[in-house]
Amino acid sequence: MRIIIIGNGAAGNQAAQTIQNRDPEAEITILGAESIPFYSACALPDYLAGWIKRDQLFLKSSLNRHRVEIRLGQAVEDIKPDRQAVTAGGELLFYDRLIIASGSRPVLPNIPGIGMPGNFVIKSVHDIDRILAHNPRRIVVIGSGNIGIEAAETLEYQGCKVSIIEMMPRIMPRLFDEFPAMLIRKILENHGIEIHTGEKAQEVIGNNRVEGLITDCREISCDAVIWAAGVRQNTELARAAGIEIGSLGGIKVDSQMKTSHPEIYACGDCVETSDLLTGKPALCLLWSCAKAQAEVAARNCLGEKIAYPGALKLVAEDAYGKPCMAAGLLEEELNKKELKIIEQETENTYHRILIENERIMGIQAVGSMEAMGPLLYLMKKMVAPSEIKRIINSPVLLKNMPWMLTIDKYLQ
Amino acid sequence: MxxxxxxxxxxxxxxxxxxxxxxxxxxxxxxxxxxxxxxxxxxxxxxxxxxxxCAFCEKPPCLDVCPVGAITKNYETGDVSIRAELCIGCRQCTQACPFGHMNFNAAQGTAFKCxxxxxxxxxxxxxxxxxxxxxxxxxxxxxxxxxxxxxxxxxxxx
Amino acid sequence: MTQKRLYHNASLCNGCGICQLVCTLEHCRQWNHYQSRIKIVNDTERNAFYSVCCSHCEEAPCIMACLMNTIYKEPGSDITVRDLYHCIGCRACELACPFDAAVFDVIQEKVVNCDLCGGRPLCVEYCPNHALTYDYPEDQADKNRNQAASQKFGASLLEVFKFSGKEV
CATH class of the missing domain: 3.30.70.20 (Alpha-Beta Plaits)
Incomplete structure (x- = not known):
């Protein structure tokens, strides 16, 4: 079977690996637009901070090179679903199954001065190389998502003066509720990061080089601006080939990761799947989701019938040595009437569990991740809190699942 | 039923x-x-x-310990079944079953049951x-x- | 042949914590049970001790969660091992572990799990109560089944036989 994978990222490589493990005879071609080998995008902030070397970014792959052809620097120009072929580098490549894992790209707003040198995004190794070459000292980070916070933290570690501009009234607005977000904000501010919420960037000023940023409240002088205000799915290829696009802007796939064409599958950042907890369409641009989706897509390609249960929003973040994590939904996304919030605060830690209709719908933790893993699985399994109590109190079971004891203290 | x-x-x-x-x-x-x-x-x-x-327990311990929800109980028919494609092979169910019924297929890396x-x-x-x-x-x-x-x-x- | 694994018998454990100490001494060269790969949990309500340790899942969730592909199955055996050179200490695997068995090593700033001491676990060797055993899963399963059969069926059956006057 000839399988072509578009994209040399986490999803593309995981798909190739799964196919090779299950069918060593399959002929796999990976087409990557970037001309560098497979690397981990999640470690880019660590590279920026200098905690890891450049070679540590590149991941070792156990793909058998006799059967897998990796073409780097060859962007796919066209997908021809009726001929079962793609064109890359002027060459026509035929496939039996196609997996689209084209990923995403950062969004840049259309404001004056955005094209000047000194405006950066954080998406690939080259972006980091460019920032390091620029060697900025005073930086403004736009957006306080996962990428924005990590970038701010690592740049601060390098000795830069960093400011964060967030449009919403709190930092990490899509990941944390108000109180935990405030705790993280305090940690960051104690380390000298300036945070301005509820502000919008309006103009980048400077002569041939970034010299400052104007928001609707203030003017900040800086020599670099990092845009981390969200990402957009790369769906142009799929759209041009007539593949259905979902309402949220990702490639629409069913639970088997199949697109509207029966031979074409999609996985990774570019797809729109359903949420595990609510079942509604959702975008989940996370490494772990991409890998899980790729595995499902690859196995379905080979004729198995595997369903993807749905994406779960899950982030783990390190704020100056304090682990923070958030999973599932936020308070504002849930029904206020049936909502029950369990909060537990000590000097250094904070835990919040959101329960709706006897189901755990969200977990947030700052300072400690103890027992959060097991709790996460109970959330995924949709076990009611009362049921967890029963399991904890059954001595037969406890012998086999002592980690339950640590959960007990959160559900008091 | x-x-x-x-x-x-x-x-x-x-x-x-x-x-x-x-x-x-x-x-x-x-x-x-x-x-x-x-x-x-x-x-x-x-x-x-x-x-x-398998005793097809009403409150199966194997179901409780399974972290990924691979073991399910159908309360209509009373059947307790395991979905091999979800099993991660952690062997917790083999330890939890009070009858020692849960078996493990080492070659496939999944648990199996009646x-x-x-x-x-x-x-x-x-x-x-x-x-x-x-x-x-x-x-x-x-x-x-x-x-x-x-x-x-x-x-x-x- | 499959890989031997660690088994903990809660009815023999008195929670002395020697396993944790030898584990940290072996792996971090210090007496610090917070760094131990095996954790002993105290159930104060029932006055019992249970252990938490990596169960070396066949399709381990930590492998899927790792952002750097540093976790893999050791070829030839089925234990989960880590390539710490590439680990960035992001703790994603710690979060992905359903058993809370991945341990964040604060000295190296990396996440580690039980490596079975390369086939000769020191915790088993030093356990004074023989609560920890290093056994083949098949043998352990047989033991479980025999125990279950004798507890659940055997004892009551023998009584029934006695009562009904049949020769056993």
């Missing part, structure tokens, strides 16, 4: 192992007792043989002593009750 289940009469079992052979042959295409869902524990000194199979052959258990069909029976709960308990009553009667006659 299907109230039928596998009932085992330990008096009748001679420990021949036919059920193990048939079970592994049906499910794994090999005559290997280690891959059988039903397993016989043999007490050689007491000449007692105890076939162990599925009642989809409603027609082959071990029952091939058990030539009649030790393993697939009966309605009511009938099985009825048999048990009357056999106990018989033994009381025998004592009384003596």
């Amino acid at each position: 299907d109230t039928r289940g596998i009932f085992i009469d330990y008096h009748k079992c001679v420990g021949c192992g036919t059920c193990e052979m048939v079970c592994s042959l049906v499910h794994e295409n090999a005559c290997a007792p280690a891959l059988s869902r039903i397993r016989i524990v043999r007490y050689r000194r007491e000449a007692l043989n105890v076939p162990v199979t 599925d009642l052959c989809g409603g027609d258990p082959q071990c029952v069909k091939f058990c030539w002593t009649g030790a393993i029976e697939y009966l309605d709960n009511e009938i099985a308990v009825d048999i048990k009750r009357s056999s106990f009553a018989d033994s009381v009667m025998q004592q009384h006659d003596k």
